[in-house]
Amino acid sequence: MTTILIVDDSAADRALASGLLQKRSGNKVLFATNGIEALSQIEMHIPDLVVTDLQMPDMNGLELVDAIKANYPLIPVILMTSQGSEEIAVKALRSGAASYVPKKSLARELSETVEMVAASLREDRAHSRLMFHRMTKSDSTFELPNDLSLIPPLVSHLRQMTRYMGVCNDSDRLRVGVAIEEALVNAYYHGNLEVSSVLREQNHNQYHDLARSRMEQSPYRDRKIHVESRLTREHATFVIRDEGPGFNPELVPDPTDQKNLDRPWGRGLLLIRTFMDDLHFNSSGNEVTMIKQRSESINDEEA
Amino acid sequence: MDQQTFFDDETLQNIAVVSLKSHLSNYQGDEFLSAIKALGEEYERSGITAVLVDFSRVKYFGSSVLEGLRLLWKELGAGERQVSLCGLNDVCHQIIHLSHFDHVWSVYPDRQSALSALAPDQP
Numbered sequence: 001m002t003t004i005l006i007v008d009d010s011a012a013d014r015a016l017a018s019g020l021l022q023k024r025s026g027n028k029v030l031f032a033t034n035g036i037e038a039l040s041q042i043e044m045h046i047p048d049l050v051v052t053d054l055q056m057p058d059m060n061g062l063e064l065v066d067a068i069k070a071n072y073p074l075i076p077v078i079l080m081t082s083q084g085s086e087e088i089a090v091k092a093l094r095s096g097a098a099s100y101v102p103k104k105s106l107a108r109e110l111s112e113t114v115e116m117v118a119a120s121l122r123e124d125r126a127h128s129r130l131m132f133h134r135m136t137k138s139d140s141t142f143e144l145p146n147d148l149s150l151i152p153p154l155v156s157h158l159r160q161m162t163r164y165m166g167v168c169n170d171s172d173r174l175r176v177g178v179a180i181e182e183a184l185v186n187a188y189y190h191g192n193l194e195v196s197s198v199l200r201e202q203n204h205n206q207y208h209d210l211a212r213s214r215m216e217q218s219p220y221r222d223r224k225i226h227v228e229s230r231l232t233r234e235h236a237t238f239v240i241r242d243e244g245p246g247f248n249p250e251l252v253p254d255p256t257d258q259k260n261l262d263r264p265w266g267r268g269l270l271l272i273r274t275f276m277d278d279l280h281f282n283s284s285g286n287e288v289t290m291i292k293q294r295s296e297s298i299n300d301e302e303a
Numbered sequence: 304m305d306q307q308t309f310f311d312d313e314t315l316q317n318i319a320v321v322s323l324k325s326h327l328s329n330y331q332g333d334e335f336l337s338a339i340k341a342l343g344e345e346y347e348r349s350g351i352t353a354v355l356v357d358f359s360r361v362k363y364f365g366s367s368v369l370e371g372l373r374l375l376w377k378e379l380g381a382g383e384r385q386v387s388l389c390g391l392n393d394v395c396h397q398i399i400h401l402s403h404f405d406h407v408w409s410v411y412p413d414r415q416s417a418l419s420a421l422a423p424d425q426p
Binding site: 066 | 331360367374398402
């Protein structure tokens, strides 16, 4: 049984979408007339997926996608777009909507699109059932070009692997993700591109301009970020190495010192130190090893 | 990328409310900092008395957001106009606390309590 929440302020469009989806056996349809009502419905009964109009009063489809992705990231959202809503649809897709169907093509495409997204969802769930608490060890190695856009998917992957392994609870997984992201961004800017926070303190535009120009120059543009993860049920170890000259972590000013509060220094390292149980650098300072131990208080349900 | 990629903003009772969006990654730090700096400059020219940053849609953030908040605070005269935060979950609250920014910015549990405290005479 696939439960689908249809969100549309137009009764005619709700009826049309519902009729199309109920033709396929195994679909159960729920309704809401705007984003706020949809969120109340989801709170009471989590659907398998949401099909929503974009232009609605009170809370539009884009705001609804944002709210669902923030609070229920596993629920896919399919947009029903009408002429004139293309721009908002692009934003919603960027925010994480799974797909869209033009309203003029509902009869032809809605059912097929919903089935495609539902099939992908079933596959994801089967995969999660296989991985969750059944995998006992995972080692992986990545060699990334110095490309910022690869950082979020890698962080997301490593956080997901930590979830499968049951090392820590939801909040600590977010903290682990923050630490990994900080280490990768440090490797990108300070390691491979050798742009210093000193410049950021003077002028953050110049800092980012220098980073962009070095992305076009050798040797900076040719450098890579190397990532190793070693996960067991007991701990997760992440090793991140850049190809820059390294730095001395002892020389990074304490960002919590009152006199440094107004300076752009050391906050990423502070977050890493706090969110990981162990942290050390190699002798040249271009490789950081971060370890998260399984929390003693955690049980399998929490993880 | 425009400001709406990262946040919505509105003015309520002479208080600028900046509502951060859920996906704030360090990898977009450059664009985020530019957007927040432009916002700070706009507020500096306007008659707003305080800025409230609403985190209720944010699950976590890193040093780029901290740096953006620091820039906003500086644009607003580092104390001349009050900067307050609300809607922080436990992870976000910990990040603000670790950075000691809760020493200079007020933190409220939600938007309503923040607005009541910042503009107590308003209905």
